[in-house]
Amino acid sequence: MRLHALGTGADLSSKFHLACVCCGWRCGPEFRHRCPECLGALECSIDLRNARLRDSDQPEIAYLDFLPVVAPGFLDSGLSVRTPCRPAPELGAAIGLPRLWLKDESRQPTGTTKDRLASVVLAVFRQFGIKEWVASSTGNSATALARAVLRDQSMHAHFFCGSDFMADHQLEPGDQISLNTVVGGYSDASREAQKFAAEREIAWEGGFFNWARREGVKIAYLEAFDTMPKEPDVIVQAISSGMGMMAAHKGAKEYLATGRISSMPRFLMVQQDTCAPMAKAWQDGRAELTDRDVISRPRGLARAILLGDGRASYPYMRDIAHATGGSIVSVSQRGMEEARRMLLEIEGADVCYSAAATIAALRVEAREQRISADQVVLANLTGRARNTEALL
Numbered sequence: 001m002r003l004h005a006l007g008t009g010a011d012l013s014s015k016f017h018l019a020c021v022c023c024g025w026r027c028g029p030e031f032r033h034r035c036p037e038c039l040g041a042l043e044c045s046i047d048l049r050n051a052r053l054r055d056s057d058q059p060e061i062a063y064l065d066f067l068p069v070v071a072p073g074f075l076d077s078g079l080s081v082r083t084p085c086r087p088a089p090e091l092g093a094a095i096g097l098p099r100l101w102l103k104d105e106s107r108q109p110t111g112t113t114k115d116r117l118a119s120v121v122l123a124v125f126r127q128f129g130i131k132e133w134v135a136s137s138t139g140n141s142a143t144a145l146a147r148a149v150l151r152d153q154s155m156h157a158h159f160f161c162g163s164d165f166m167a168d169h170q171l172e173p174g175d176q177i178s179l180n181t182v183v184g185g186y187s188d189a190s191r192e193a194q195k196f197a198a199e200r201e202i203a204w205e206g207g208f209f210n211w212a213r214r215e216g217v218k219i220a221y222l223e224a225f226d227t228m229p230k231e232p233d234v235i236v237q238a239i240s241s242g243m244g245m246m247a248a249h250k251g252a253k254e255y256l257a258t259g260r261i262s263s264m265p266r267f268l269m270v271q272q273d274t275c276a277p278m279a280k281a282w283q284d285g286r287a288e289l290t291d292r293d294v295i296s297r298p299r300g301l302a303r304a305i306l307l308g309d310g311r312a313s314y315p316y317m318r319d320i321a322h323a324t325g326g327s328i329v330s331v332s333q334r335g336m337e338e339a340r341r342m343l344l345e346i347e348g349a350d351v352c353y354s355a356a357a358t359i360a361a362l363r364v365e366a367r368e369q370r371i372s373a374d375q376v377v378l379a380n381l382t383g384r385a386r387n388t389e390a391l392l
């Protein structure tokens with residue numbers, strides 16, 4: 001469905017346009033996810049010539065010039081907060097990387113970095129006049145989006161959730177929100193959600209392919225780059241679809257282009273051994289995932305990254321790993337347990353297994369000498385634990 005900018009069309013076009021990351025096809029600002037020529041992901045290309053950081057506690061206002069949002073009035077204050085980015089020399093020393101930094105996204109209001117995407121996605125919806133839409137998630141995105149919906153009485157959202165992930169959704173269905181359960185996991189829920197949206201001709205939020213999501217989570221990385229006295233050599237984050245890492249890569253490209261950082265960090269993307277289709281394909285040197293890579297009902301401690309079907313987004317992750325000299329790895333359940341305990345005991349950081357997976361991966365990379373002790377490493381702790389992830 002094509003939805004054109006309402007009212008403020010001219011302003012929008014002067015701020016950004018959409019471009020296909022695969023073939024370069026371009027169009028003006030509209031809520032469209034994929035390239036009509038090659039189905040590639042669209043990314044918003046923002047005019048950064050006069051971009052500057054503003055003085056504001058609200059992250060989206062501080063970084064407004066870097067976002068596809070034309071006016072502060074489209075944003076709802078209080079959906080996300082700036083989070084600490086701090087050195088962790090003790091934990092770093094314990095894993096062989098003393099120049100470790102932690103970006104603590106578990107401090108966001110609903111406990112994950114997804115509050116950042118909720119803020120920008122809702123602003124973009126308001127900008128395009130979209131008031132009713134459909135989304136699906138493993139829990140954290142829907143929880144963050146639902147909170148944002150409840151703060152705007154004109155919004156209505158339909159969430160689809162796999163039955164395996166019901167307990168990971170902390171949202172109250174009501175007048176503005178419906179929650180539909182689909183037998184299975186995230187991929188099953190996503191499929192049903194898209195069908196529902198098409199049948200009723202309402203907007204499909206888009207998940208990985210929603211460029212507004214990526215613009216929102218990008219801010220966590222811009223904040224980190226602006227906080228760190230020395231820019232990171234390596235960035236590490238847990239991946240499910242890889243939306244967060246794609247966002248980080250875009251932010252890093254923008255900061256490189258505008259001279260705010262001087263070189264592209266290596267991107268280390270982390271899955272868990274029980275659900276690691278992308279890490280396996282990367283290790284095999286494969287360009288794509290096939291039907292045989294799909295895990296229909298994935299299980300594992302890191303619940304937020306249990307996406308069994310990574311076919312649509314893997315090629316983007318592979319390209320980023322290649323382009324940055326990075327890698328896609330998987331960590332063991334035990335590795336995550338140990339890392340989570342170390343984060344709590346050494347750093348006082350009570351985070352979820354997906355966040356702890358970053359430290360588990362770094363430990364292995366340092367031990368195998370693929371990252372050296374002199375490297376500045378930034379780990380994004382993307383969330384805190386929900387009731388489904390009690391520390392064992």
Ligand SMILES: Cc1ncc(COP(=O)(O)O)c(C=O)c1O
Pocket residue numbers: 112113114138140141238239240241242243244245304305352354355382383384
């Ligand atoms: C806590 C947490 N970490 C990491 C991710 C990674 O997701 P993605 O790769 O789709 O951005 C998610 C997604 O739900 C999450 O909730």
Ligand SMILES: [Zn+2]
Pocket residue numbers: 020021022023024025035036037038039040
């Ligand atoms: Zn294209």
